[in-house]
Amino acid sequence: MxxxxxxxxxxxxxxxxxxxxxxxxxxxxHYIALPLVIGSWAIATMEFFKSFTDPPQITFVxxxxxxxxxxxxxxxxxxxxxxxxxxxxxxxxxxVHLYTVGYMHGDSGYDRFFSYISLFTFSMIMLVLxxxxxxxFIFWEAVGLCSYLLIVHWYERRPSWLAxxxxxxxxxxxxxxxxxxxxxxxxxxxxxxxxxxxxxxSAHLHQTVNIxxxxxxxxNIPVLDLIALLLFLGAVGKSAQIPLHPWLPxxxxxxxxxxxxxxxxxxxxxxxFMIARMNPLYNAAPMALHVVAWTGALxxxxxxxxxxxxxxxxxxxxxxxxxxLGYMVMVCGLGGYGAGIFHLLTHGAFKALLFLGAGxxxxxxxxxxxxxxxxxLRKYVxxxxxxxxxxxxxxxxxxxFAGYYSKDLILVTAYQQGPFGQMLWLIGVLTAVxxxxxxxxxxxxxxxxxxxFHSEGSGxxxxxxxxxxxxxxxxxxxxxxxxxxxxxxxxxxxxxxLAQELPLPKGNPxxxxxxxxxxxxxxxxxxxxxxxxxxxxxxxxxxxxATLAKGFPFFYKxxxxxxxxxxxxxxxxxxxxxxxxxxxxxxxxxxxxxGIVNGVAAFFRNSGLGLRRYQTGQLQNYAMVMAIxxxxxxxxxxxxxxx
Amino acid sequence: MVPLSWYxxxxxxxxxxGLVGVLIRRNIVVVLLCxxxxxxxxxxxxxxxxxxxxxxxxxxxxFFVITVAAAExxxxxxxxxxxxxxxxxxxxxxxxxxxx
Numbered sequence: 001m002x003x004x005x006x007x008x009x010x011x012x013x014x015x016x017x018x019x020x021x022x023x024x025x026x027x028x029x030h031y032i033a034l035p036l037v038i039g040s041w042a043i044a045t046m047e048f049f050k051s052f053t054d055p056p057q058i059t060f061v062x063x064x065x066x067x068x069x070x071x072x073x074x075x076x077x078x079x080x081x082x083x084x085x086x087x088x089x090x091x092x093x094x095x096v097h098l099y100t101v102g103y104m105h106g107d108s109g110y111d112r113f114f115s116y117i118s119l120f121t122f123s124m125i126m127l128v129l130x131x132x133x134x135x136x137f138i139f140w141e142a143v144g145l146c147s148y149l150l151i152v153h154w155y156e157r158r159p160s161w162l163a164x165x166x167x168x169x170x171x172x173x174x175x176x177x178x179x180x181x182x183x184x185x186x187x188x189x190x191x192x193x194x195x196x197x198x199x200x201x202s203a204h205l206h207q208t209v210n211i212x213x214x215x216x217x218x219x220n221i222p223v224l225d226l227i228a229l230l231l232f233l234g235a236v237g238k239s240a241q242i243p244l245h246p247w248l249p250x251x252x253x254x255x256x257x258x259x260x261x262x263x264x265x266x267x268x269x270x271x272x273f274m275i276a277r278m279n280p281l282y283n284a285a286p287m288a289l290h291v292v293a294w295t296g297a298l299x300x301x302x303x304x305x306x307x308x309x310x311x312x313x314x315x316x317x318x319x320x321x322x323x324x325l326g327y328m329v330m331v332c333g334l335g336g337y338g339a340g341i342f343h344l345l346t347h348g349a350f351k352a353l354l355f356l357g358a359g360x361x362x363x364x365x366x367x368x369x370x371x372x373x374x375x376x377l378r379k380y381v382x383x384x385x386x387x388x389x390x391x392x393x394x395x396x397x398x399x400x401f402a403g404y405y406s407k408d409l410i411l412v413t414a415y416q417q418g419p420f421g422q423m424l425w426l427i428g429v430l431t432a433v434x435x436x437x438x439x440x441x442x443x444x445x446x447x448x449x450x451x452x453f454h455s456e457g458s459g460x461x462x463x464x465x466x467x468x469x470x471x472x473x474x475x476x477x478x479x480x481x482x483x484x485x486x487x488x489x490x491x492x493x494x495x496x497x498l499a500q501e502l503p504l505p506k507g508n509p510x511x512x513x514x515x516x517x518x519x520x521x522x523x524x525x526x527x528x529x530x531x532x533x534x535x536x537x538x539x540x541x542x543x544x545x546a547t548l549a550k551g552f553p554f555f556y557k558x559x560x561x562x563x564x565x566x567x568x569x570x571x572x573x574x575x576x577x578x579x580x581x582x583x584x585x586x587x588x589x590x591x592x593x594x595g596i597v598n599g600v601a602a603f604f605r606n607s608g609l610g611l612r613r614y615q616t617g618q619l620q621n622y623a624m625v626m627a628i629x630x631x632x633x634x635x636x637x638x639x640x641x642x643x
Numbered sequence: 644m645v646p647l648s649w650y651x652x653x654x655x656x657x658x659x660x661g662l663v664g665v666l667i668r669r670n671i672v673v674v675l676l677c678x679x680x681x682x683x684x685x686x687x688x689x690x691x692x693x694x695x696x697x698x699x700x701x702x703x704x705x706f707f708v709i710t711v712a713a714a715e716x717x718x719x720x721x722x723x724x725x726x727x728x729x730x731x732x733x734x735x736x737x738x739x740x741x742x743x
Contacts, residue, residue, distance in 0.1 A: 615742060616739075616742060617739040617740070617741040617742020618735070618736065618738075618739065618741075618742075619735065619738065619741065620665070620666055620667075620735055623665060623666055624666050627662060627666060
C-alpha cells in the first residue's frame with residue numbers, strides 16, 4: 001500500500017475502532033487512537049522529508065462519481081504545499097491527542113472525544129490532500145461536522161450547544177457560497193480537478209457573466225472574479241473572517257484541546273489553505289484579491305481591538321487567532337501565498353501552544369477561565385508559565401521566536417506591493433502593536449500580580465497545581481516548535497520550497513522609502529512597544545486601564561462588546577427568522593393549514609349534528625315522511641300529468 | 644244502483660282515516676286497528692271495481708287480503724304483547740329502539 005494513503009487511513013481506523021466499540025473502552029480510548037495518530041505523524045514526517053527531492057504525485061484511490069463529463073474521484077494530491085501542511089497538521093494532532101489524555105481524564109465522554117478527534121484528523125488530512133474541489137468540499141464539511149460534534153461535547157451545558165449550533169449555521173452561509181463557486185467552476189471549466197482548472201484559467205480571463213439576468217438586469221462581472229469571490233465566501237466562514245466570524249469565539253465553549261487543534265491550528269486555517277491552493281485562479285481575479293486583502297486586514301484589526309478587553313482567557317486567544325487568520329488572508333489577497341502559508345504553519349505551532357497552555361492554567365484552577373480571577377500563577381505552574389511566555393513572545397513577533405519571521409514576512413510582502421499594500425501594511429503594524437499588548441496583558445494578568453483566585457469561590461480553598469506529564473510534554477514540544485519553526489522556515493527557504501505550487505509575489509523592494517531591514521526593525525520595535533504598554537498597564541499595580549475605560553467609554557464598550565456583531569446579527573437575522581417562523585407557525589400553519597383540516601372535520605361534524613335530529617327512532621315519524629312523499633309524488637303526477 | 648264514485652269516495656275516506664290514525668295515534672293497539680281500516684278500504688275498492696268491470700279477479704284478491712290481514716293481526720298482536728312485556732307500555736313514543 002502506498003505510504004501516503006496510510007496517513008489519512010490510520011486516524012480513520014482509530015475513529016472506527018474507538019467510535020464503534022467506545023462502550024468497551026471505558027476511558028482507555030487513547031490506547032487505540034494515540035498510536036495510530038503517532039503512526040500517521042511518523043509517515044507524514046518521513047514523506048515530508050522525502051518531498052524535498054521527490055516529484056509531486058497524485059495517488060488515485062477510487063472513482064466516486066462518474067456521469068457524463070462529470071468525473072469526480074477520491075485522489076490524494078501530494079505536493080509541497082500538502083506535504084508541509086500535513087507535517088503541521090499531524091504534529092499538532094498528535095500532540096493534542098497526547099494532551100487530551102491528561103486534560104479529559106475522567107470525563108464521561110472520554111472515548112467519544114477520542115473517536116471524534118481521530119475523525120477530525122482524518123478529515124483534515126483528506127482536505128489537505130484533495131485533488132479536486134468536490135473532494136475538498138466533502139472534507140471541508142467533514143471538519144465542520146467534527147468541529148460541531150466536539151464543541152457540543154459537553155452537551156448538557158446550554159452554552160455548548162448554542163455555540164455549536166452557531167458555528168454550524170454560520171459555516172453553512174459560507175459553505176453555500178463555496179458550493180456555488182464549485183458549480184460555477186464546473187460550468188465554466190467543465191471539470192472540478194485542480195489539474196484541469198489551473199491550465200485553463202488564462203482562456204477565461206475576459207469572460208464575463210451577467211449576475212442580474214434573473215431580474216432582467218445587466219450586471220456583467222468577470223467570471224473568474226465571481227468564482228474566486230464565491231469560493232472566498234467559504235473561506236470567510238471557515239476561517240472566521242468578518243462578517244462570518246462570531247462563531248469562533250463562541251466555539252471556545254468546547255473543551256480546550258479542540259480549541260487548540262480545530263479552532264486555532266488546523267480547521268480554521270482551511271480557508272487560507274484553500275485560497276493558497278486555488279492561487280492560479282485568484283491571481284487571475286484582481287477584484288476578488290482586493291476583497292480578500294481588505295477582508296483580511298479588517299478582520300486582523302477588528303479582532304485585535306476586541307481581544308484588548310476580553311476577560312475570558314480562551315476568548316482572548318480566540319480573537320487573537322481570528323486576528324492572525326486575518327493576517328494570512330490579507331497577505332494572500334496581496335499575492336503572498338507563501339507568506340500566508342508560512343504564517344499558518346508557525347501560527348499553528350504557537351497558537352496551539354497558547355491554547356494548550358491556557359487549558360493547563362484552567363485545569364490547574366479547576367475550571368476558572370476569567371483572567372481577573374487568576375494572577376500570580378507563575379509560582380505554581382512554572383512550566384506552563386515558561387511555555388506560555390514562549391508562545392506569547394512568538395505571537396508578539398519578537399525574534400528569534402517563530403511569529404517574528406512569518407509576521408515580518410507578511411508585513412514586508414505587503415509593504416512591497418505598492419501604495420495599496422502599504423495601506424494594509426499600516427493596518428498590519430497597528431495590529432501587531434495590539435497583538436503584543438493583549439498577549440502580554442493576558443500573561444501579566446494570569447501569571448503576575450496578586451493571587452485573585454482566593455477571594456471568591458465556592459467556599460473551599462483553591463490550590464493551583466501543575467498539570468500531569470501528558471499535558472506538559474505537548475507544551476514543551478510545541479514550545480520548541482514555536483522557537484525553531486520560524487528560524488527553520490527562513491533558513492531552509494520555506495518560500496522557495498512552496499514555490500512549487502505558490503508563486504512568489506511580484507514585489508518591488510524599492511516600493512516604499514523603508515528598506516527591508518528598517519521594516520524588520522520596525523516590526524520588532526512595535527512588538528516591544530506593545531509589551532511595554534502591557535507591562536505599564538497590567539504588569540504592576542496601575543490605574544491606567546480603569547482610567548482609560550472611564551475616559552473613553554465608547555471605545556471601551558465597542559471593544560468589550562465585540563463591536564456589537566452578535567447584537568446586530570441577533571437583530572437582523574435571528575429575530576427576523578423568529579418573526580418569520582412565528583408568522584408561519586401562528587398564521588400559516590395554525591391559521592390556514594390547521595383551519596382547512598379542522599374546518600373540513602367541523603363541517604361534517606356539524607352537518608351530522610344537524611341531520612341527527614331527523615333520526616328520531618319513532619316509527620310514526622318515518623311513516624309520516626313516507627306518506628308525505630307518496631302524496632307529493634301523486635300530487636305531482638296529477639298536476640303535471642307526468643313523472 | 645249506487646254509482647262507483649260513492650264506493651271510491653267511501654274507500655278513500657276510510658283509507659285516509661286509517662292513515663291519519665296510523666300517523667298520529669300513540670296507542671299501538673289503535674294503530675293496529677287503523678291498519679285494518681286501511682286494508683278494508685282497499686277491499687272495498689277491489690269489490691267495487693270488480694262489480695264495475697265485471698271481473699271476478701278483484702273479489703278473489705279480497706280473500707287473499709282478508710287472509711293476510713288475519714295473519715298480520717295474529718303476528719301484530721304477538722309483537723305488541725312482547726313489546727308490552729319489554730317496555731311496560733302501549734305508548735308508541737316509548738318504542739325508540741331504532742334510535743341508538
